[in-house]
Amino acid sequence: MSEALPDYGWGSARPHTANxxxxxxxxxxxxxxGKSVLDAGCGNGALAGYLASLxxxxxxxxxxxxxxxxxxxxxxxxxxxxxTFDSPPTGTFDAVCSTEVVEHLYSPHLLIQYCFEALKPGGLLIISTxxxxxxxxxxxxxxxxxxSHLTALWHGGHIKFWSRATLSSLLEGAGFExxxxxxxxxxxxxxxxMIIVAKRP
Structure with missing residues (x-):
């Protein structure tokens, strides 16, 4: 994610993952x-809007x-x-959510480092894939x-497929617990x- 994407096919309907x-x-x-939350890779804002309503x-x-x-x-x-995730965060948060994002990225370490920097000490990352x-x-x-599972014909589809072990290793390598x-x-x-929860020390 080194530049803004003009179109990713988003509509106003909630993504199927939200349910x-x-x-x-x-x-x-x-x-x-925590009360302050960053939705990293928020798409059409469905999850962010839901959390704001709470x-x-x-x-x-x-x-x-x-x-x-x-x-x-x-x-x-x-x-x-x-x-994008290759720029410094504009603030710090009690929690960062990133749902169904990391599997789309050529450089997933940039997302994880961004989330680490966006969290206050003791803050939580909630990441799903x-x-x-x-x-x-x-x-x-x-x-x-x-x-069909590998989404090869889907523009912007999944390019990395994570296990619990590999995603945990990525998080721990960035300093998360x-x-x-x-x-x-x-x-x-x-x-x-799967959802993995990790803490910034």
Missing amino acids: YLSEKVRDILRESG GYQVTGLDASTSGIEIARMTFPDVRFEVG PYHGYLKNLAIALLGKWD VTGFYGAGRLPFFWKS
């Missing part, structure tokens, strides 16, 4: 007690100009910024679904996504 991720993100934030002080950041335009129109009381584990991968192979893991969507070990 099964937003409540878990809400629950984690409630336990943390009373959080939310800022949404995305490289997609069309996504930010939609977010500003849909949630006019929430602060949204066009920006499609889940990949042995049983799910085996099921995808047996059902012949890898072509991994404190939690949750599956989201579908049955256990066939989850749509």
Whole structure:
């Protein structure tokens, strides 16, 4: 993400991920007690708008100009910024959320470093990405679904596929302490996504 994206195909409808991720993100934030939240890679602002409706002080950041335009129109009381992860954050926050973003990035370490710098000491990163584990991968192979799962024909689709171990390693390499893991969507070990929670020391 070294430059702003003019169009990423965003519409005003909530992304499908919001339905099964937003409540878990809400629950984690409630336990943390923080009030200021950065949504890093906010897309059309659906999650940021939801969290703002719960009373959080939310800022949404995305490289997609069309996504930010939609977010500003849909949630006019929430602060949204066009920006990339290779620039310094404009403030610090109690928590950073980044849902279904890291799998789209050529340089995911830039996102993680940005989140680290955007957090106050003791702040939480809540990051999600499609889940990949042995049983799910085996099921995808047996059902012949890898072509659709790998999103090769989707403009802006997934280019990296994370396991719990590899994403945790990325976070720990940036200085985070991994404190939690949750599956989201579908049955256990066939989850749509995984959520990893990490703390900035």
